[in-house]
Amino acid sequence: FESKLPNLGTSIFSQMTALANQHQALNLSQGFPEFDAPDLLKKQLNNYVLEGVNQYAPSSGIVRLQQQIAALIARKYHNNIDYEQQVTVTSGATEALFVAIQALVRDGDEVVVFDPAYDSYQPAIELAGGRSVHVALHAPDYQIDWHAVAEVMSEKTRAIIINTPHNPSGKILKADDIAALKALVKAHNLYVISDEVYEHITFDGATHVSALTDTELFERSFVISSFGKTFHSTGWKMGYCVAPAELMIEFRKIHQYVTFSSFTPAQHALADMLELEPEHVDGLADFYQHKRDLLSNALQDSRFTLLPSEGTYFLLLDYSDVSDLNDVEFCHWLVEQAGVAAVPLSVFYNSPSNDKVIRVCFAKNDDTLLRAAEILCQL
Numbered sequence: 001f002e003s004k005l006p007n008l009g010t011s012i013f014s015q016m017t018a019l020a021n022q023h024q025a026l027n028l029s030q031g032f033p034e035f036d037a038p039d040l041l042k043k044q045l046n047n048y049v050l051e052g053v054n055q056y057a058p059s060s061g062i063v064r065l066q067q068q069i070a071a072l073i074a075r076k077y078h079n080n081i082d083y084e085q086q087v088t089v090t091s092g093a094t095e096a097l098f099v100a101i102q103a104l105v106r107d108g109d110e111v112v113v114f115d116p117a118y119d120s121y122q123p124a125i126e127l128a129g130g131r132s133v134h135v136a137l138h139a140p141d142y143q144i145d146w147h148a149v150a151e152v153m154s155e156k157t158r159a160i161i162i163n164t165p166h167n168p169s170g171k172i173l174k175a176d177d178i179a180a181l182k183a184l185v186k187a188h189n190l191y192v193i194s195d196e197v198y199e200h201i202t203f204d205g206a207t208h209v210s211a212l213t214d215t216e217l218f219e220r221s222f223v224i225s226s227f228g229k230t231f232h233s234t235g236w237k238m239g240y241c242v243a244p245a246e247l248m249i250e251f252r253k254i255h256q257y258v259t260f261s262s263f264t265p266a267q268h269a270l271a272d273m274l275e276l277e278p279e280h281v282d283g284l285a286d287f288y289q290h291k292r293d294l295l296s297n298a299l300q301d302s303r304f305t306l307l308p309s310e311g312t313y314f315l316l317l318d319y320s321d322v323s324d325l326n327d328v329e330f331c332h333w334l335v336e337q338a339g340v341a342a343v344p345l346s347v348f349y350n351s352p353s354n355d356k357v358i359r360v361c362f363a364k365n366d367d368t369l370l371r372a373a374e375i376l377c378q379l
């Protein structure tokens with residue numbers, strides 16, 4: 001059988017979680033909260049299921065949830081979008097990314113991707129018949145050199161995928177990055193896929209600059225978010241895409257035949273949550289900043305060098321002073337011998353990276369973070 005994705009194996013997140021379970025290690029590898037979703041969300045889901053709200057939702061999502069998403073966008077980004085034509089509820093950000101990429105990318109098109117990159121972009125581009133063109137960013141600051149991006153442009157370049165706040169680096173794109181992006185989009189007639197799943201998790205008062213805040217940029221963008229990150233419910237696989245009406249028509253044609261619609265009771269519960277407990281979203285940044293700081297402070301006396309995390313629930317650690325192993329070997333050693341699971345950064349790169357950097361997830365209980373730090377401090 002000739003594989004369409006010959007170079008792909010099992011995702012690093014699944015691999016590391018399996019190893020963590022096998023070795024009963026503290027699992028700071030895969031990005032998911034160790035704590036539960038809010039009570040109201042769980043209660044409402046349960047209620048809707050028991051009340052019999054169990055049939056197909058409209059393909060684009062239930063109106064109340066589309067409205068609540070638009071209200072959140074108006075509150076956060078002062079952009080009044082049209083919920084009917086511009087918002088589609090999806091089965092996680094992963095589905096939204098896949099569908100947006102299929103809608104945009106034609107045979108032979110090139111899509112610019114920044115490495116380290118989230119693992120689902122490249123396979124989705126290739127399945128659409130396109131080719132990902134990688135611009136590598138490196139420790140310690142993962143700054144985008146927009147001149148280097150301009151250099152990889154060709155007449156085949158169709159789109160750029162950005163991810164802010166960025167998994168795995170925790171970097172947030174600033175207003176001047178967005179301005180540079182906009183200039184490229186204009187000059188080369190590009191489209192943008194803006195992966196903003198960690199949009200509400202930013203630290204030290206930093207502002208998330210959404211593609212939704214810039215009217216001109218939004219005209220060329222698919223903006224994607226995930227309720228899994230916002231409501232500690234990664235297992236529900238609920239997310240959404242916001243795009244201008246013209247692009248959304250194409251998005252919906254494909255969404256219709258990938259899933260048709262997403263889990264109805266969850267859509268109702270999420271609409272309630274957004275309407276009744278807006279303080280959850282507003283408190284998320286402080287909630288995670290506490291965890292970032294707890295882990296960072298507990299690692300102060302370790303031999304790891306902590307890289308800055310401006311957002312997301314990830315922290316990068318440079319282990320050059322701890323081990324000479326490469327990052328994949330080091331992560332295997334760490335989970336097997338030390339009992340802590342982390343993710344090697346090189347797997348997020350298309351070309352070899354020799355950075356001695358690992359990613360740890362701090363969406364974990366304080367006790368887990370402190371126990372992990374204690375182990376890491378002994379290395």
Ligand code: PMP
Pocket residue numbers: 031091092093094095118163167195197225226227228229234237238239
């Ligand atoms: N993009 C990024 C950058 C992510 O970290 C994740 C979550 N792992 C996703 C997309 C996918 O989100 P979801 O679980 O909602 O599909």
Ligand code: GLN
Pocket residue numbers: 011013014029030031032167
């Ligand atoms: N986004 C999560 C991470 O970066 C994992 C998602 C997954 O397992 N597919 O760890």
